[in-house]
Amino acid sequence: MAMMTDTQSVGGNAVVQNAIAGKSQEFIKEPSVVSLSATGSAIGLFMTFIIGDEVVIEDQAIPLTNRFPIVPDDTLGQGGAFPGDRVVVKIRNSTGGALTSWVRVDVEPA
Numbered sequence: 001m002a003m004m005t006d007t008q009s010v011g012g013n014a015v016v017q018n019a020i021a022g023k024s025q026e027f028i029k030e031p032s033v034v035s036l037s038a039t040g041s042a043i044g045l046f047m048t049f050i051i052g053d054e055v056v057i058e059d060q061a062i063p064l065t066n067r068f069p070i071v072p073d074d075t076l077g078q079g080g081a082f083p084g085d086r087v088v089v090k091i092r093n094s095t096g097g098a099l100t101s102w103v104r105v106d107v108e109p110a
Contacts, residue, residue, distance in 0.1 A: 001108045002025045002106070003105070003107075004025055004026075005102075006020055006023075006089075006101075007100065008091075008101060009099070009100055010045065010092075010093040011093065011098050012096040014092075015093075016090065016091040016092075017090060018088045018090060019089040019090075019101065020089050026086060027087075028052075028083055028084065028085045028086075028087065028107065029083060030110075031081070031083065031110040032108055032110055033079070033080060033108045034080075035071075035078040035106045036049045036075070036103070036104070037069035037071050037072075037076065037103070037104040038069055038076055038091075038102065038103045039062060039064075039065040039066070039067060039069045039101075040100065040101050040102070041066050041099050041101075042066075043061070043064050044099055045092070045099050046059050046091070046093075047076075047089060047091050048060075049077050049088070049090075050086075050088040051080070051081045051085055051087055051088075052081060052085030052086065056077040059092065060076070062076075062101060063076075071106070080110070087105060
């Protein structure tokens, strides 16, 4: 199993286009199950989770826990992936101030 993580400050009214861009499994290498866990430092963060052409989660609120995600408690979505599929985790801040997002993506070969 591969695990990718990201922690970053998302500026007020800003969007992170892909929190896992450049990570080892951004592009899937073999048939896999991809799981996303995410948390935020305050209310106002939203996320979209896309695997290949499938939108698994679209612009939904990230839970406020102010810590790194715990699996399975903070797992928000899961989907199947084929070789070549791109995994995208888009984070949107709807507030006027910077907030911190924590993301964990697990890729388990099928």
